[in-house]
Amino acid sequence: MVRAQFALLDHLNIKTLHACVGSSLGGMCSAQAAVLFSDRIRRLVSISACTYSHPASIATRYVQRRCIMTDPNWSNGFYYGNTYPKHGMKVAREIATISYRSGPEWRQRFGRQKIEGAPISLCPTFLIEQYIDYQGERASVMLDPNTLLYISKAMDLFELTPEELKRIQMPTLIMGVTTDALFPVWQQREMAHQLMENGTPTTYYELPSLYGHDTFLLDIHGVGTAIKGFLETAVSEQTALRNTISPFPYY
């Protein structure tokens, strides 16, 4: 993916990037770009991402892929012109929604509120069920299923080794969200810690947002403020030096 992006930059005759910024898969890509094209990137921002997919996030994506691939309409990927595998896509998105948001957010937003007039049955009773159903329905036709499968698998396979991380020497901002279930905050801590140990000038923030992994889509102020500040502030050697003494625990 990153090589394709840089092929486009070559085509556009763009030699150097002021910064490479991304969240989630984008945060993985921005870190990968900083490793592969370290001489072409001046600053790196990686938000709610990681240096490798950990097993619980692989497990979640595996179940989502299984939902799509076991939908009879998926037809081994040859569904174009035939019935779209909507059912598998919907369940996959319902699972994704649970992993993208957070329990504390839903507690505040829905609590145990019931759907008005809904009788006690095996059908949805609580507003949270209606919300999950709506999110699944809405997103079930937003992305080509095969595209989703390949992106999902690419995320599982993503891994930057400690040796590769050493190539990241440009000023770097790492951000994590304390309620993120899919890319838990220990992953961003670990990444920042490794960079600091390598002497990379690293700024690290944890955001105590309620919105879990989706925070970068929702808390524009919380996430954006740090990016703006980081992109506009000079990073001195002193910054790098100070940060090599990491103030936070590894895990």
Next chain:
Amino acid sequence: MVRAQFALLDHLNIKTLHACVGSSLGGMCSAQAAVLFSDRIRRLVSISACTYSHPASIATRYVQRRCIMTDPNWSNGFYYGNTYPKHGMKVAREIATISYRSGPEWRQRFGRQKIEGAPISLCPTFLIEQYIDYQGERASVMLDPNTLLYISKAMDLFELTPEELKRIQMPTLIMGVTTDALFPVWQQREMAHQLMENGTPTTYYELPSLYGHDTFLLDIHGVGTAIKGFLETAVSEQTALRNTISPFPYY
């Protein structure tokens, strides 16, 4: 469920229980029993349970039920004598497995280990995927799907009000596990805190186990030691008094 259990106790002519002990749904039932039959229970032990299902756990169970109920073989529950809805049950159990265990456990146990000889494809690549598949397959025929649906819905609907909790006055042990994703530790904290505020003699433990919600099935020593100690130790009024000054934060 609890009324049925006590109908059985009546039939067996058992008037009083030395203690009512349960984990997960069992921990909900033991608390419900302590509310409904407070005069027949001398001690209460509730492990990895809660006083109400919170929206993220309702969401997880909702998606599991959908997997079963949208399996064409479920046939609105009339599958007896016909094809068993194995596919829906398997996916439901795969989702359950993710909610029962913990990322930190899988990190230690599987990390990013790959299946030997598995090519890079959309099929399982990592050991964690094989494990999830195995757990889904194994458990897909362990329980009658309709039974699972009703138990699942009953857990969603479970709720003890603050007023009902006040009826729990017997010595009580509450245990939570720090890595539990399905019944997160703030729920056991909240329950213990409410009981302490009510003046109930309450003992509260958090177990820093790796096994998430399934800890009570796996860490027999960690969970069992506390239960043994609690059942064998006299609880004085002093205990209740001390505990009304709660040493831990609410959330």
